[in-house]
Amino acid sequence: MIELVIDQRRKDLGGFEVGRVLPFAQRRMVGPFIFLDHMGPAEFASGFPRSVDVRPHPHIGLSTLSYLFEGEMTHRDSTGVTQPIRPGEVNWMTAGRGITHSERFETLRDHGGRMDGIQTWIALPLEDEETDPAFSHHAAGELPEFTEAGLTARLIAGEAFGARSPVKAHSPMFYLHWALAADARAELPADYSERAAYVARGVVEIDGQTLHEGQMAVFAPGGAVAVRAVTQAIVMMLGGEPVGPRFIEWNFVASSKERLEQAKADWRAGRMKLPDADDKEFIPLPGDPPPPANPMS
Template sequence: MSNVGLIIEERSRDIGDFLVGRLIPFRKKRMIGPFIFIDHMGPTKLGPNKYMDVNQHPHIGLSTLTFMLEGELMHEDSLGTKQLIKPGSVNWMTAGSGVSHTERTPKSLRNGKEFTAHGYQIWVALPKEHEETVPSFHHISGEDLPKWEEQGVSFTLVAGEGYGRKSPVPTFSPLFMVELKNNEAYILDVLGKLKGEIGICIVEGSIKACNELISKGNILVSKVADVCQIELQPNSHILLFGGEPFERDCHIYWNFVSSSKERIEKAKNAWKEKTFPMMESDSTYVPLPSL
C-alpha cells in the first residue's frame, strides 16, 4: 500500500502584478511540521514596467523565511531593518508580538532591463511559549549555510537541523529545510537524517515515489518514519522541509498566526486602528481583508 500521505498541487493566485503559487495551507493539510504557509514566487519575468512591490503589512506569531533562487528583493520592517536578499541567502524575520514589513524589487533592478524573479516565501509557526517573543530579524548569507555533496548531488541546509548538520538560522522549534540539486538519478534516503513530518517540494524536474511520477509544482507529504523509496529523476531540484508537528492547533487569519483566536482579534483591531507597530520609513498600508 502506498505511504504517500498526500500530493499537493500548486494553486495560482495573483498578488497585484506578481503571480504566486500557494502550496500550503491546504484544506487537507494545514501544516507540515511547524511550516504553515508556503508561496512559490514565479519564476516570472519582471521589468521594465512590472516589479514586485508588497506594501506594508503586519505579522504576529510566526517567523518568515524568504529564499530566492533568482532575482533580488529589498526587505524593510518596523524594526528599522533594510536588507537586500540575493539568491541562496536567507532572510529570517521573527514577528513574535508584532512587526510590519515591505518587500520590493530593489532600485538596482529598476533599470529598464528585464530579469527573472523566482523564490519562496515561507511562514514557520512559533511554539506557544514563543508566540509573543520580541520581534527580530536575521540575514544569513548563502556562504554561511552548510553545503555538501553526496554521490554527485549538491545539498544545502537552509534552516534547522538535518544530516548531522545545523544551519545558523535561529529557529524556535525542531525543523529542517534542505535544498537538493542533482544531474543523475538519485535514490533519496532520509531515514535517520531528518526528524518529523516531511514535505518534498519539486522546484524543477520530477521524482518517483511509491510507483508514482510526480512533477514540478507539487509537494509530496509523508512521515519520515515510513516514507517510501524516493528517486530523484535526472536534473531535478527539490526542497525538503518539515519537522516535529505541534501538539496544538494553530489559527491563521490573513498574516496572523496564533494559538489564541482572541489574540488574532486583538491584532486585527490594532491593524485597523493603526496602533500596530508601524514602519517609520514607509507610509503604505495594506487594509485588513474581509475573509
C-alpha cells in the same frame, strides 16, 4: 510512504503570481510549517509598476523565511532593518508579538530579470508566540552544504544529516534545498515525525509516484524516503515536530482566535508601527476601505 500529494494553486497577488501549497484543506501544517508560497517563476521587464511590490503589512505568531533561486528583493521592517536578499541567501524574520514589513523589487525594476523563490511561514511554539520581533540575514556561504553523486544539498534552517543551520529556529525542524542531476538518488532519513518534499523544478520519483514541478508530497511518519530525479530537479525538503494547532487569518498566525482578533484591531487602529524606511503606504485589512492616496508615495 506518501500520504498526500498537494498541487500548488496559482494566485495573482497584483501583477505577480505565486503558487500556494500550504495551508491546504487536507493538510494545514507540516511540522511547524504553516504556509508555503512559490514566488514565480516569473520574467520581469525593466520599469514594471510599483504595484507589484508588497507594501507594508503586519504579522504575529510566526517566523517568515525567504529563499531565492533567482532574482532579488529588498526587505524593510519595523525593527529598522533594510536588507536585500539574493539567490542562496536567507532572510529570517520573527514576528512574535508583532512586526510589519515590506518587500520591494527595486533591482528588478531597474534592470529586469527573473524572480523565482520560496517563502515559508513557520509557526512559533506557544512559549515564543509573544516574543520580541527580530530579523536575521544569512549569506549563502554561512549555510551548511554537502555534495555526493549528482546531489548538492544546502541546509537552510534547522538540523539534518548531523548539521545545524545558523538560522535561529524556535522548535525542532529542518528545511533543505536539494539540487539533483538527472537520475541522481538521495534519501531523507526518518528523523522527524512530519516531513514533506516540494518539487520546485523538474520531475522526481518517490515511492513509485512521479511528482512534477509545483507538487508537494507529504510523507507518513517513520521510514526513510528515497528520491530519484527523473530530470534535473530542485526539491525542497521540509518538516519537523508539530507545535500544536494554529489559527491563520490573513497574515496572522495564533493559537487562539482571540489573539487574531486583537491583531486585526491593532492593525485597523494603526497601533502597529510601520517600517521607518517605508512608512508612506500600507496594505489595509481585507474588507476595510483602502487608505487615502498619499501624494508623497
